[in-house]
Amino acid sequence: KQEVxxxxxxxxxxxxxxxxxxxxxxxxxxxxLQWFRQDPGKGxxxxxLIQSSQREQTSGRLNASLDKSSGRSTLYxxxxxxxxxxxxxxxxxxxxxxxxxxxxxxxxxxxxxP
Amino acid sequence: DxxxxxxxxxxxxxxxxxxxxxxxxxxxxxxLYWYRQTLGQGPEFLTYFQNEAQLEKSRLLSDRFSAERxxxxxxxxxxxxxxxxxxxxxxxxxxPGDRPxxxxxxxxxxxxxxxxx
Numbered sequence: 001k002q003e004v005x006x007x008x009x010x011x012x013x014x015x016x017x018x019x020x021x022x023x024x025x026x027x028x029x030x031x032x033l034q035w036f037r038q039d040p041g042k043g044x045x046x047x048x049l050i051q052s053s054q055r056e057q058t059s060g061r062l063n064a065s066l067d068k069s070s071g072r073s074t075l076y077x078x079x080x081x082x083x084x085x086x087x088x089x090x091x092x093x094x095x096x097x098x099x100x101x102x103x104x105x106x107x108x109x110x111x112x113x114p
Numbered sequence: 115d116x117x118x119x120x121x122x123x124x125x126x127x128x129x130x131x132x133x134x135x136x137x138x139x140x141x142x143x144x145x146l147y148w149y150r151q152t153l154g155q156g157p158e159f160l161t162y163f164q165n166e167a168q169l170e171k172s173r174l175l176s177d178r179f180s181a182e183r184x185x186x187x188x189x190x191x192x193x194x195x196x197x198x199x200x201x202x203x204x205x206x207x208x209x210p211g212d213r214p215x216x217x218x219x220x221x222x223x224x225x226x227x228x229x230x231x
Binding site for chain 1: 224
């Protein structure tokens with residue numbers, strides 16, 4: 001059974017700081033990994049999708065890396081802004097053979113202080 | 115098409131009542147998913163449709179829950195005889211089903227927040 005863990009559960013940083021969010025998964029036979037952002041009381045917004053053949057993916061100030069062999073992914077946020085405050089979730093398809101269900105971590109709640 | 119739409123955004127109901135939620139996926143996506151999210155947790159899978167066929171169901175989907183996608187376009191999720199434990203955010207997502215089947219990400223809607231009082 002795929003299990004996804006996100007550390008830390010909460011993080012508070014001053015504006016302008018670079019930060020890293022961590023995601024680990026137990027079954028390395030994944031097809032891809034997706035990072036999402038969720039604002040309070042809202043749905044999920046897709047940030048980055050990394051295919052299993054890729055090692056990293058970039059979008060603006062965001063950079064996500066994937067190391068399948070170690071079962072880890074990181075989301076790097078450069079020059080953080082108060083508008084980045086949200087919960088960040090990573091998700092992977094459950095065990096090999098099915099890409100239809102996503103298993104999510106519990107998220108990292110990020111607060112960027114002005 | 116601007117994304118996945120869910121209706122209503124919020125629903126407050128009395129325990130024992132039935133509720134129905136609607137999801138309109140991205141038009142060219144033939145895969146549709148329902149997830150449930152409780153406070154402080156990541157979303158949990160409920161069920162999956164490919165076109166009009168419901169192919170997978172989670173054990174979380176008790177007999178009081180039923181989902182349909184009658185024409186392979188929009189979907190409805192009905193909860194009968196609601197209980198306080200059903201209070202959660204219900205999220206719908208869609209993805210393309212073209213080959214290869216595993217390389218596409220999911221697009222989520224804004225969710226329906228259900229409160230059972």
